[in-house]
Amino acid sequence: MPEHPAHIAPRGPRRIAHVLIDSPLPQLDRLFDYSLPAELVEEAVPGVRVKVPLRSAGRVIQGFVVGVGEETDDERTLSEIDTVISAAEVLPDRLYALARAVADRAAGSANDVLRLAIPRRMVRAEKAWLAREAAPTIEVDAGAASRALATLAEYPDLDETLAGAGRVALDARPGVAGSIPAWAELLAAAAVLTISRGESAVIAVPDHRDLARLEAALADIAPEGAVLRLDAELPAQQRYANYLRTLDDAPAIVIGNRSAVYAPVTRLGMLALWDDGDSLFDEPLAPYVHARDAALVRQKLEGGALVFCGHSRSADVQRLVEIGFLTEPAPARRVTPKVILGAPQDTPATGRIPSAAFRSAREVIEHGPVLVQVARPGYAPTLVCGECRAPARCQHCGGPLFAPARGATPTCAWCARDARGWQCAHCEATTVRLASSGSERTADELGRAFAGVKIIVADGAHPVETVGPEPALVIATRGAEPIAEGGYRAVLLLDGDRMLQAPDLRIGESCLRWWSNAAALAAPGAPVHLVAVTGPVARALATWSQPAYARGELVERAPLKMPPAVRIARIEGDAPQVDEALVKLGADAPRLAPDAVIGPVPAPEVSGRKRARALVRFEYGLGSVVSASLRASVVAAAVSSRARRTRGPAEPGRSRPPANTLSVRLDVADPEL
Known part of the structure; x- marks a missing residue:
C-alpha cells in the first residue's frame, strides 16, 4: 500500500479513493488506496484522471479513480491524491469491469486493456464535451x-x-x-x-x-x-x-x-x-x-x-x-455464387489463366469489370537462379532478390541494393528467372492479352476502393479487392495452390475466407473461377458450404489438441523462471492432462542469459485457474527481477541485471515452439 512518511493520517473516518495506477509493471496491476484532501472530495469521483504519488518510484504518476469510500482504520497511513487532472469521467464502471475481466482471462493487466480502449486525451475535445448542455437526441425515422x-x-x-x-x-x-x-x-x-x-x-x-x-x-x-x-x-x-x-x-x-x-x-x-x-x-x-x-x-x-x-x-x-452457445439463423432464400473449379491440368490460355477461365473473362469483359485475385503485390516477388533454380540472394546482406518492373535490374528486398553482376552461390550462374508473379506482373501479362481494356491494379501500394460498371480488368491482391458497382461480371481466383502451401495451421480456413469474400463481389449469375485447386477447401467454396468446412476442421483438430478445440498458452523467459511457472501451474491446476505441457525448449538468449519457451494446452473449463496461476508467476518474476536490479551490480562499471522478461500469452492461434 502506498505510504508517505511525511504525512500522518488524521484520526477518524476519512474519504479515500481506490486508484488504478497507469503503470506497465505487472505487480502494480491492482487498486491502491489514497486519502482524499478536503478540497478534492467533490472532484475525485469514479472515472476521473488523477495524479498520485508512488513511493516506490519516487515520483507522481497518473491513474484513474475507480471507486471512493471511507477508511476507518486510524492507524493506517495513506498518501494523498496529488491532483485531479480533469472532471471528465472517462472510465465508467462498466469499462473497468470489462478491462479487468478481459485482462484476467488473458493473464494480463487491466491497464494494458484500457490503453487500447481509451484514446489519448485531447484537452480541447474534452472541454467541449464538458461544456455541452445535454446529450443529443437520437430518433430513428x-x-x-x-x-x-x-x-x-x-x-x-x-x-x-x-x-x-x-x-x-x-x-x-x-x-x-x-x-x-x-x-x-x-x-x-x-x-x-x-x-x-x-x-x-x-x-x-x-x-x-x-x-x-x-x-x-x-x-x-x-x-x-x-x-x-x-x-x-x-x-x-x-x-x-x-x-x-x-x-x-x-x-x-x-x-x-x-x-x-x-x-x-x-x-x-x-x-x-x-x-x-x-x-x-x-x-x-x-x-x-x-x-x-x-x-x-x-x-x-x-x-x-x-x-x-x-x-x-x-x-x-x-x-x-x-456447443450451442450460438444459433444459426437460416435465410429464407439461399443465394450462392456460381463457382467453377478449374482442373489443375487445364491448359493455360495466357500466363497462369486456364483456357476456360480466359474464355469466360473474354466473353463478359465488354459488359463490365472482371476481377482477378492474385496472392502477392509487386511485379515479381521472387527470383531464382536461371540454371539451378536456387533462390536468388543478395551478395551483400543475403536478402531475397525481386524484379521491381519488367526488364528492371533485380533489387534486394532487405537492403534495396541493385544486384548488378550477380552470381549464384551454388552454381555460379549469372542469370535469374521469375519464380512468381505479383499484381503488377499479372497486370502486364493480361494487358497484352486484353488489348484495349482498362487495367486497374489494387494492392497495398495502389489502394482502390470502388470501380465503375464500365469494362475493366481489376488485378487485386487478397483483401484489397475494390467494390464494383453492380458487381463483377466474372471473378478469377489465381495462385490458389500457392496460397495453400503457406506454413500456417489455419491456411485452409484463411484461403476459404479470402476466396469467399472475393466471390461475394460477383454480380448475380457471374462465373467465379477457382484456378488449379482441388480438395476440401475448393469443394467448400464451390458448394458454398463454409460452415461444413469449419466443422471438419474442428473434428480434425480435436484429437490433436490444437486450437480452437483447446486453449494454448505460451510461456517464455529466463529458463529458471519458466521452470518455476510450470511447477506452480502443476500445483495450481492438478486437473491438467499429463501431456498438457510441451517443452520447455531453448529460446534465443538475452544479455547472455539462458531462456526457454513452453506451451500449455488446457480445456476451456480450466481457463480461469491457468490464467491466474500464470499471472501470479509473471508478477513474482517481476518482483524478483526488480529486487535484483535494486541491489545492482557488485562490480563497478557493469550494467544492472536486465529487467524481468517472463511473458505469457494465452489463446495462441497457431502454436509454435
Missing part, C-alpha cells in the same frame, strides 16, 4: 426503420432474436447493391433497429475498407449524429471526441476496428463482428486478446445481442455453434 426491417426479413425472426439478446452466427448473403456489399446493409439494418429500441450498437470490422463500406451503408438509414467512428485513422481530436460521446446516455452506433469492441456505450443492445477470422482482429499488444474473445467477455458482462457475421466461418465460431 419510421421510413428508415421499415427499410431496416425489410433487410433483416431475409432471415426469419432475426429481429426478434436480436431484440431478445440472442447470440448468432450469421452467414452473410453474397452480392453488392450499387456500391455497398450486402453484408454491410445487413449489419447497418440490425444497428438501426437496435438504436430504435433506445439501445446502442457496436460493430467491429477488420480494416478501413470494410469501415468505409459499413459507414456508407449506415449513411442511408441511420439518424444524424448516431454513427460514431472509433479507429486509428481518425484525427486524434475527433477520435477522442467520439469516445466521449459514447459515454452519453443517448444511444449510438459505434463502428471501428478491433479496439471498438471496448467502446463504453450505455445500454449495449448489439455487439457485432464482421469477418472475425481476419488476422487484423489479432491484437499485437499485450495482453494480446483477440477482438472475438473480448466480445464474448463483454456480452457475458453486459448482455445484449452478439453477432458474428461473415461469408465464411472461423473454426472458433463454429466451436461456439457446436
